[in-house]
Amino acid sequence: MLDRRHAFQVGLATLGLLLIAAPLDAFAQAKPPVKVRYTEVVRSILYAPAYVAIANGYFKDAGLDVAMMTAQGGDKTVAALLSNSADIALIGPETSIYVQNGDSPTKIPIFCGLTVTDGFMLIGREKVDKFDWQQLKGKQILALRPGSTPDLFLEAALRQNGIDPFKDVKLVNNVAIPARVGSWLAGQNQYAIFMDPDAAQLEMDGKGYVLASIGQTVGPADYTTFMATDKYIRANPDVIQSWTNAIYQAQKWTEAAQPQEIAKTIEQFFPGISPQALVAGAERYRKLKMWKTTPAIDPKAIERFQDILVQGNVLDPAKRVKFQDLVLSEFATKAR
Incomplete structure (x- = not known):
C-alpha cells in the first residue's frame, strides 16, 4: 500500500513538472518568425x-x-x-x-x-586561344545601365588595359536586364558582360565564350x-x-x-x-x-x-x- 501511495505521489510530481514545462516550451515554439x-x-x-x-x-x-x-x-x-x-x-x-x-x-x-x-564575365562570339584586351577596340560591348556597378567595373577593367571606355569602344547601355540574353542571342554587339549562370549557359550552348573575368581584372x-x-x-x-x-x-x-x-x-x-x-x-x-x-x-x-x-x-x-x-x-x- 505504501509503495502504491509513493508511486502515486511521484506520478503527481512528475505530471506537475510536465505541466509547468509544457507551457514554456509551447510558448517558445509559438513565437512567430x-x-x-x-x-x-x-x-x-x-x-x-x-x-x-x-x-x-x-x-x-x-x-x-x-x-x-x-x-x-x-x-x-x-x-x-x-x-x-x-x-x-x-x-x-x-x-x-x-x-x-x-x-x-x-x-x-x-x-x-x-x-x-565583380562577378561579370567578358563574353565574345568567337573562341580565342589568347585574349588581348586590345581586340575590343572599335567594337560594341553589351554593358548595363550607366553609373551602375557592373558598368563602372567594366570601365575600370578597360582603363587598366589601356582602353578608353568612351573613345575606343561603344558601350551599349540601353538594353533592360531581362532582355540582355535575348539581345545577345539575336546577334547584337560583338562582346558582352554576363554573370553566371548566363555566362556558363551561353558557353554550353556554343553561343558565347568567356574571355576574361572583370572582377579578377579589377581586384577586391x-x-x-x-x-x-x-x-x-x-x-x-x-x-x-x-x-x-x-x-x-x-x-x-x-x-x-x-x-x-x-x-x-x-x-x-x-x-x-x-x-x-x-x-x-x-x-x-x-x-x-x-x-x-x-x-x-x-x-x-x-x-x-x-x-x-x-x-x-x-x-x-x-x-x-x-x-x-x-x-x-x-x-x-x-x-x-
Missing part, C-alpha cells in the same frame, strides 16, 4: 550564399520569415528600400554612397558583405552588400543581427561545399537553367574566390570601390564617404 521583405538586385550564382541561407533554413533557424523578390536593377532596388517596400536589400555599395551624398533624410547603411568583387572591392534604411536598422537591430548570423552560416557552408552540392542546393532559384550550367558557374566563382567567407566589410575594399566611382566620374573626389559613415561593422563583428 519575423517577416522580412528582401529584395535582391538581380538573380545570379554570384549570390549563392544568400540562396543557401534560404534553402538550408538558416534564416528560418534565426527566426526570420524571408520573402524574396528580384528588382532587376540597382535603381529599382534602392527605390524599394527608400519607399519602404523592402526591408533589406542586396545591392552594390554605390547606392549607399549616392544616397549618403543625396538630399534624402533617409540613409541606407551597409551592414553585411557577400561578394569579394566588396561588390555586393546587404543594406537597410537607418530607420529600419535602429528599430530592428535584432533582425539585422539575425540576418547577418544566417548569412555567416551560409558563407561557411558555401566555403566547404563542393560545386555540385552548391548547384543542387540553389537550383530551385534558377528554373530553366541546366544543372551543368549551375555547376560550371559555381566552379568558376569558387576558383575566382568571389564569395566572401565572413560578412565583414574591408575598409580597403570600400576605398577601392570609391576609387572606381571617382574614375567613372560619378563621384566627386571631395564627396568620398568615410567608412564609418557608410558601414555599420558591429553586426558582422558579432556574427556567429
Whole structure:
C-alpha cells in the first residue's frame, strides 16, 4: 500500500513538472518568425550564399520569415528600400554612397558583405586561344545601365588595359536586364558582360565564350552588400543581427561545399537553367574566390570601390564617404 501511495505521489510530481514545462516550451515554439521583405538586385550564382541561407533554413533557424523578390536593377532596388517596400536589400555599395551624398533624410547603411568583387564575365562570339584586351577596340560591348556597378567595373577593367571606355569602344547601355540574353542571342554587339549562370549557359550552348573575368581584372572591392534604411536598422537591430548570423552560416557552408552540392542546393532559384550550367558557374566563382567567407566589410575594399566611382566620374573626389559613415561593422563583428 505504501509503495502504491509513493508511486502515486511521484506520478503527481512528475505530471506537475510536465505541466509547468509544457507551457514554456509551447510558448517558445509559438513565437512567430519575423517577416522580412528582401529584395535582391538581380538573380545570379554570384549570390549563392544568400540562396543557401534560404534553402538550408538558416534564416528560418534565426527566426526570420524571408520573402524574396528580384528588382532587376540597382535603381529599382534602392527605390524599394527608400519607399519602404523592402526591408533589406542586396545591392552594390554605390547606392549607399549616392544616397549618403543625396538630399534624402533617409540613409541606407551597409551592414553585411557577400561578394569579394565583380562577378561579370567578358563574353565574345568567337573562341580565342589568347585574349588581348586590345581586340575590343572599335567594337560594341553589351554593358548595363550607366553609373551602375557592373558598368563602372567594366570601365575600370578597360582603363587598366589601356582602353578608353568612351573613345575606343561603344558601350551599349540601353538594353533592360531581362532582355540582355535575348539581345545577345539575336546577334547584337560583338562582346558582352554576363554573370553566371548566363555566362556558363551561353558557353554550353556554343553561343558565347568567356574571355576574361572583370572582377579578377579589377581586384577586391566588396561588390555586393546587404543594406537597410537607418530607420529600419535602429528599430530592428535584432533582425539585422539575425540576418547577418544566417548569412555567416551560409558563407561557411558555401566555403566547404563542393560545386555540385552548391548547384543542387540553389537550383530551385534558377528554373530553366541546366544543372551543368549551375555547376560550371559555381566552379568558376569558387576558383575566382568571389564569395566572401565572413560578412565583414574591408575598409580597403570600400576605398577601392570609391576609387572606381571617382574614375567613372560619378563621384566627386571631395564627396568620398568615410567608412564609418557608410558601414555599420558591429553586426558582422558579432556574427556567429
